[in-house]
Amino acid sequence: MENGKQVAEWFRTHFEALRTEIAKVIVGQEEVVENVLVAVAAGGHTLLEGVPGLGKTLLVRTLAQSLNLQFARIQFTPDLMPADVTGTNILAESETGTRTFVFRPGPVFTNILLADEINRATPKTQSALLEAMQEHAVTVAGKRYPIEPPFWVLATQNPVEQEGTYPLPEAQLDRFFFKILVGYPTLEELREIVNRTTGAELPRASAVADKATLLRMQQVVREVPIAQSVQDFALKIVVATHPGSPYAPAEVNRYVRYGSSPRGAQSLILAGKVYGLLDGRYNVSREDIQRALKPALRHRILLNFEAEADNVTPDQVLESVLEHVKRTEGEPIRV
Incomplete structure (x- = not known):
């Protein structure tokens, strides 16, 4: 085996x-x-x-x-x-x-x-x-x-x-x-x-x-396993794209009309598994999730007119989401 x-x-x-x-x-x-x-x-x-x-x-x-x-x-x-x-x-x-x-x-x-x-x-x-x-x-x-x-x-x-x-x-x-x-x-x-x-x-x-x-x-x-803490990290990122969420940074509340669906979390985790395998590991790290962040979520965030007026892109919003989640990742998941 x-x-x-x-x-x-x-x-x-x-x-x-x-x-x-x-x-x-x-x-x-x-x-x-x-x-x-x-x-x-x-x-x-x-x-x-x-x-x-x-x-x-x-x-x-x-x-x-x-x-x-x-x-x-x-x-x-x-x-x-x-x-x-x-x-x-x-x-x-x-x-x-x-x-x-x-x-x-x-x-x-x-x-x-x-x-x-x-x-x-x-x-x-x-x-x-x-x-x-x-x-x-x-x-x-x-x-x-x-x-x-x-x-x-x-x-x-x-x-x-x-x-x-x-x-x-x-x-x-x-x-x-x-x-x-x-x-x-x-x-x-x-x-x-x-x-x-x-x-x-x-x-x-x-x-x-x-x-x-x-x-x-x-x-x-x-079949690649993922630790609960890494999975929670990915889930928190997705929840943070939802306006009004307790994890949402100011940029999301200001510029995002609709955040990512659950499919975004699925894509983050599956892509993270691939990146882990490419690194020779049979597990997923937070860095793997971060590598998948923009391609997995940039099309799942719908920006509002204010974002368009300020020339804000989905990638810029996702960078703010990642920084905010990293600052608060010691907190438990709130649903």
């Missing part, structure tokens, strides 16, 4: 193999790649935000190649319909000549689904992903169709300030395990990108893992 250290080493070996393989294609963006892999290992969906052309689509395609998984892509546009996502019933003629309705699965029936520029579609079409993301199934004409695991959605969106975008509804944002911000490459990274992509041979990732490996990694993450 493997001990915790052996399990952590096995997990880290496969995680680093994926990271190395992706780096053959993706230049820089180390933090983005790591956070995407953390979400995959935890079994959570991911939202990438950044302007077009920063390699978001290439990243998810490379990840699918590295994991040897089925990959599908949906380009979200204002005229995209829900049936274009989930599938629809079509009238087909059988061998006997009778006509019956047959379900034609949509692109959502895959292992890795890239929802490209998701905030360019209307809210009605965006919500078509809700059931698939949460229930791993879709319902068409009253019949439920399960999606075979592993199933993971990586959605990309443009900054909401751009024209022709529709902000994602809070219910759908909450389904995303992580929200990751993608920035511009540095001069050195841009030079390497140009060298790789304008030569005779384009880089391509090879499969270094498979479906069984990924499912085992996700199971290992859930």
Whole structure:
């Protein structure tokens, strides 16, 4: 029987193999790649935000190649319909000549689904992903169709300030395990990108893992134990994002309209388990929870108009929350 250290080493070996393989294609963006892999290992969906052309689509395609998984892509546009996502019933003629309705699965029936520029579609079409993301199934004409695991959605969106975008509804944002911000490459990274992509041979990732490996990694993450004190630390952070909470700092009471849901606590703890394994430990520390703080909670905090007027970001509010909780972490949890 493997001990915790052996399990952590096995997990880290496969995680680093994926990271190395992706780096053959993706230049820089180390933090983005790591956070995407953390979400995959935890079994959570991911939202990438950044302007077009920063390699978001290439990243998810490379990840699918590295994991040897089925990959599908949906380009979200204002005229995209829900049936274009989930599938629809079509009238087909059988061998006997009778006509019956047959379900034609949509692109959502895959292992890795890239929802490209998701905030360019209307809210009605965006919500078509809700059931698939949460229930791993879709319902068409009253019949439920399960999606075979592993199933993971990586959605990309443009900054909401751009024209022709529709902000994602809070219910759908909450389904995303992580929200990751993608920035511009540095001069050195841009030079390497140009060298790789304008030569005779384009880089391509090879499969270094498979479906069984990924499912085992996700199971290992859930088996990692967490001390009650560390769990309370994560829970206190989530409660501190709620305006009017006894743990809420002044910044939350002033700038936050709605705080994180319980899914935020789940994401913090699961991501903390992954970070612990990457550090070679079969446990979770407070530092692991802190590493997961911004990607796990930044999309789960709804700021008010005063925050917008003062140019306050969710990340700044979360920094205040963390500092406040650390100052008061000697106090017991109050519900």
